[in-house]
Amino acid sequence: MSAREVFFLIGRNETVLYRDEGSGPTFIPDARTRWEAIWSRRDELVEIAHSHPVGPLAFSAEDDTTMDAITSALGRTVVFSVVTPGSMLRRIVSPDATAAASDQVVDEEPPWAAELRRQSGV
Structure with a gap:
């Protein structure tokens, strides 16, 4: 299996609510079905995760604009x-622009992180 970027929606109790994948290691094209999945699961949604199978351990500029759009649409952190x-890196993003977001390297990874790596081909 070749490396590809993979996307998970995570609910309460670390449950994977939805998954999607790109065809390459650095990009998942925008898709209406993904936005619909986020919206239809908004009450259960706790975390949104994706892989960077070839790095970096950082959020991209595109990730930043996507995070802002999602938190703005949902109206919550x-x-x-x-x-x-x-x-693994986590960021808590609030729709309140005055709350600064900071990135934290995760020491104890949730169970779904291994599955995300496996599906990413790494």
């Missing part, structure tokens, strides 16, 4: 994660 072959 959401946790976002990036999972790489060797680590």
Whole structure:
């Protein structure tokens, strides 16, 4: 299996509510079905995670605008994660622009992180 970026919606109790994948390691094209999945699961949604199977352990500029759009649409705080072959990064994003978001490397990864890596081909 070749490396590809994979996307998970995570609910309460670390449950994977939805998954999607790109065709390559650095990009998942925008899709209406993904936005509909986010909206239809908004009451259950706790975290949105995606992989960077070839790195970096960082959120991209596109990730930043997507996070802002999602938290603005939902009107509440959401946790976002990036999972790489060797680590995981989380950011808590609030729709309140005065609340600064900071990235935290995750020491104890949730169970779904291993599945996200496996589906990403790493």
